[in-house]
Amino acid sequence: MSLSSRLDLETRPLVGAALTTLALAGLVFLGNRGGRGLDPALLGYLVACLFACFGVAYRYWAWTGRPATRMYFRHTLRTLASRKALGALARMALLGLDQLLLQRFIGKRSLKRWGAHALIAWGCLLAFAVTLPLVFGWVRFTSAGLDPNRYQAWFFGFPAGSFPLDSPIAFITFHMLDWAALMVVAGCTLAFVRRRQDEGDSATQRFDFDLAPLLLLIAVSVTGLLLTVSVSFLQGRNYGTLAFVHELTVILLLLSLPFGKLFHVVQRPAQLGVAIYKAEGEAEGRVPCRSCGEPFIRANQLRDLKALYGALDLGAAVHGPRTHHLELCPRCKRRLLAKAQWKRMGGAFDPFADLPEWAEPIADPQTLRS
Amino acid sequence: MAEIVPFVPPTPALTNFDEWGFFIDPNRCIGCRSCVAACAECGTHKGRPMIHLDEMDRLHSPQTAPTVCMHCEDPICAQVCPADAIKRSEDGVVHASQKPRCIGCQNCELSCPFGVPIVFSGLEQMLKCDLCYDRTSEGLRPMCATVCPSQALLYAPKAEISRMRAAQPVREFMVGGLSVKTKNALMVPDPEAPLFLDAALLIEGEL
Numbered sequence A: 001m002s003l004s005s006r007l008d009l010e011t012r013p014l015v016g017a018a019l020t021t022l023a024l025a026g027l028v029f030l031g032n033r034g035g036r037g038l039d040p041a042l043l044g045y046l047v048a049c050l051f052a053c054f055g056v057a058y059r060y061w062a063w064t065g066r067p068a069t070r071m072y073f074r075h076t077l078r079t080l081a082s083r084k085a086l087g088a089l090a091r092m093a094l095l096g097l098d099q100l101l102l103q104r105f106i107g108k109r110s111l112k113r114w115g116a117h118a119l120i121a122w123g124c125l126l127a128f129a130v131t132l133p134l135v136f137g138w139v140r141f142t143s144a145g146l147d148p149n150r151y152q153a154w155f156f157g158f159p160a161g162s163f164p165l166d167s168p169i170a171f172i173t174f175h176m177l178d179w180a181a182l183m184v185v186a187g188c189t190l191a192f193v194r195r196r197q198d199e200g201d202s203a204t205q206r207f208d209f210d211l212a213p214l215l216l217l218i219a220v221s222v223t224g225l226l227l228t229v230s231v232s233f234l235q236g237r238n239y240g241t242l243a244f245v246h247e248l249t250v251i252l253l254l255l256s257l258p259f260g261k262l263f264h265v266v267q268r269p270a271q272l273g274v275a276i277y278k279a280e281g282e283a284e285g286r287v288p289c290r291s292c293g294e295p296f297i298r299a300n301q302l303r304d305l306k307a308l309y310g311a312l313d314l315g316a317a318v319h320g321p322r323t324h325h326l327e328l329c330p331r332c333k334r335r336l337l338a339k340a341q342w343k344r345m346g347g348a349f350d351p352f353a354d355l356p357e358w359a360e361p362i363a364d365p366q367t368l369r370s
Numbered sequence B: 001m002a003e004i005v006p007f008v009p010p011t012p013a014l015t016n017f018d019e020w021g022f023f024i025d026p027n028r029c030i031g032c033r034s035c036v037a038a039c040a041e042c043g044t045h046k047g048r049p050m051i052h053l054d055e056m057d058r059l060h061s062p063q064t065a066p067t068v069c070m071h072c073e074d075p076i077c078a079q080v081c082p083a084d085a086i087k088r089s090e091d092g093v094v095h096a097s098q099k100p101r102c103i104g105c106q107n108c109e110l111s112c113p114f115g116v117p118i119v120f121s122g123l124e125q126m127l128k129c130d131l132c133y134d135r136t137s138e139g140l141r142p143m144c145a146t147v148c149p150s151q152a153l154l155y156a157p158k159a160e161i162s163r164m165r166a167a168q169p170v171r172e173f174m175v176g177g178l179s180v181k182t183k184n185a186l187m188v189p190d191p192e193a194p195l196f197l198d199a200a201l202l203i204e205g206e207l
Helices: A010-032 A040-066 A067-080 A085-101 A105-109 A109-137 A168-175 A175-197 A199-204 A207-233 A239-256 A259-268 A270-284 A299-311 A330-342 B034-041 B107-111 B142-148 B157-162 B199-204
Strands: A139-144 A147-155 A160-165 A286-288 A295-299 B020-024 B051-057 B064-067 B118-120 B126-127 B154-159 B168-175 B176-189 B195-197
Touching: A010 A040, A010 A109, A040 A067, A040 A109, A040 A239, A040 A259, A067 A085, A067 A270, A067 A299, A085 A105, A085 A270, A105 A109, A109 A139, A109 A175, A109 A207, A139 A330, A160 A168, A160 A207, A160 B107, A168 A175, A168 A207, A175 A207, A207 A239, A270 A295, A270 A299, A286 A299, A286 A330, A295 A299, A330 B051, A330 B064, A330 B176, A330 B195, A330 B199, B020 B157, B034 B142, B107 B118, B157 B168
Parallel strands: B020 B176, B168 B195
Antiparallel strands: A139 A147, A147 A160, A286 A295, B020 B154, B051 B064, B118 B126, B168 B176
8 A cells, every 4th residue: 555545645736735845945946046045054944844835735736626616716717817817816916905915804803803813914924024035045144245243135146235233224134033923922812812702712712723823823933032032131041942942833833834724824815716706707697596586696606506516416406407406595495494394384384274283382481391 | 191290491501412402493483583683692603693584475474484504414515615614513513614714705605505604795704503602512502592482493302302392303304306414403293204395396386
């Protein structure tokens, strides 16, 4: 039995993940000029990044292979390859700003949730924007020539300006990860407080899915901040140990990306594809309910859902030769359920009908007894 | 004459998913909307009632019918979800979409055989009845069943239901030719056969 079958791995995601990881490794190699820009102290992070890339890409390709996900994924790819691509891209850019960067839809769910989420998301984005180029060797800093008080920045192996060590720009640049860590710790704390106060979340949350990622983010941030504390206030005491612990937490976080809640970062952009799909459907028009005649379902979605039902072995959900269950609006489906029960009960909805012999009086609300 | 055994109301802390069931009898609904008001108090979807109270034939009858999630064994809403956001917990409760994952596509809303989920487009999120999980997971009864004065919505011990009602629970529904099995039950006089949902009869006015 091969390793992939023992691990229950699928071929398509496996190939997709391998190619994605190879592509990233190639970009890293090109960006750091054949390894010349790599910082040996960050090699552990680089290996963890490549492993995380493989895991995330595997799950992404497996996810897009699900019939329902494939329906939207293919539509987005088709749109981006058509003449409508420019308009779709412009629309996706605006939506991306609103939904991915500003995350205003989370604010509509709850202001507290938005506050916590924005702090965590922006903190993580900032941290990754700083860390990944450093780990990949795309960005590095050296002393500028023989002047020990000036730092030289290198982007992709090319000089990109220098600045004095005691300048505000140096302070901001070198403490960027501290700002990010403070944002993440504040966001995670707010998230914990909100979860504690929210009855619904308290009941439905799971430790592995909801709480462990927050704890891991706090661990990464706090150990990162402790590095600054060690350098700035303790003359570098225990720096080596702290750096090791910090690296360990970051590697744990990176390796957890494909498995837990944080994978939603990769899933969320699908929302933009759905928005494009909906807009196209609105332009095509809505199909009326076969029972009440009210237009309710977008024509493209009806078509695709019927095909999806076929792929999911749900094709039997048809009523006679002409009516698919999808062609009933939600309200008529509810009416159908109640009326089918009514018919089975012998027409008890009819106030003038003879009382069926099995009809019973209403139970005592205290004892629940008829 | 058989001796009447008093039914001692169980303390709420004794409710649990294995022994208690949700029984729906739309025939008993009197349209008071208590369930709608109570549902909005639920902690998992604060302020938004997830119960549907529909008028059947407003012109001819005052009859209304409440619909809550039936909590399917193999939920179609979860199967058609592109974001893998709808999960059924081990206790058989199908939860509202996971907030980090839901992308608001409406597949679930359009596919549910019972017309239950609601997608709030501004929130990009599907919400639905989750059997008041914040209450039921702690042994309390769901809000709607707690307040329903006619017990059209009843949360009671499964073992007691045969003594409490002449009609009995059915948990299998035929959606056209598709069998859908559920955790929650609808009350019918003959529970041996599944309940057939035939849209043709609804369209032709024969229901």
